[in-house]
Amino acid sequence: MTEKTDEPKKAGQPTKYKEEYNDLAYKICKETGATDKQLAEILSVTETTINNWKNDHPKFFESLIRGKDIFTVSSCENNIIKRGNGYEYQEKEFKRTKITAEDGSITYEMVLFRVFSRHMPADVRANQYLMQNRNPNRWKNTKFIVPGGGDNEKWPEIMKSFGEAIQGKFVDKPE
Numbered sequence: 001m002t003e004k005t006d007e008p009k010k011a012g013q014p015t016k017y018k019e020e021y022n023d024l025a026y027k028i029c030k031e032t033g034a035t036d037k038q039l040a041e042i043l044s045v046t047e048t049t050i051n052n053w054k055n056d057h058p059k060f061f062e063s064l065i066r067g068k069d070i071f072t073v074s075s076c077e078n079n080i081i082k083r084g085n086g087y088e089y090q091e092k093e094f095k096r097t098k099i100t101a102e103d104g105s106i107t108y109e110m111v112l113f114r115v116f117s118r119h120m121p122a123d124v125r126a127n128q129y130l131m132q133n134r135n136p137n138r139w140k141n142t143k144f145i146v147p148g149g150g151d152n153e154k155w156p157e158i159m160k161s162f163g164e165a166i167q168g169k170f171v172d173k174p175e
Contacts (some may be wrong), residue, residue, distance in 0.1 A: 015043060017053050022063045029067025033075065039064075080130050086122035090115055 020045065028034050028042060040047045092115050096101040100110045132140040 015053075015056075017057060017060070018050070019059075020061050021053070021076075026063035028063055033068060035172045036064075055149040061127055076116035080126050083120070083123045084126040084130050087120050089120065091118050148164060 024043075025039060028039060032038075034042065036050045037047045040050045043050075054064065092113050094111060094113045097110050097112060099110060100106070128139075132141065
């Protein structure tokens with residue numbers, strides 16, 4: 001005899017979702033930055049299924065968000081560091097040339113290419129951005145302005161009047 005439950009059965013096929021997909025999705029997104037479509041291909045489901053799982057299983061959705069955030073932050077940091085330090089890269093140059101025999105009877109078209117290294121110099125602005133965010137106490141471009149100049153004895157009065165101004169005591173209210 002089968003047991004009856006009070007929960008209504010959902011229409012359609014049973015879900016392929018498994019709890020272990022939470023950790024798997026986190027690792028895939030963290031390492032590769034996979035989109036929902038790519039993740040669906042890896043898990044052999046459709047993108048619609050991934051979206052349904054995100055709605056039905058909050059832990060799965062949180063795993064995706066955490067993994068994608070980690071990938072995004074780490075790749076952006078690496079790009080800023082790479083740009084700040086400068087780097088070498090390979091570039092190809094293609095050139096089409098026509099070669100004709102001395103008597104003019106045969107013409108050959110050749111595609112020549114050469115590979116050469118280029119250097120992208122270090123970017124001062126990228127270094128500045130990196131230092132301001134990694135070590136803000138030393139590198140932040142913040143200036144602290146103390147009202148009243150260097151006279152700190154008036155500080156309580158200034159703060160009191162500032163607080164009153166915020167509360168609207170100095171502003172005429174429309175009736």
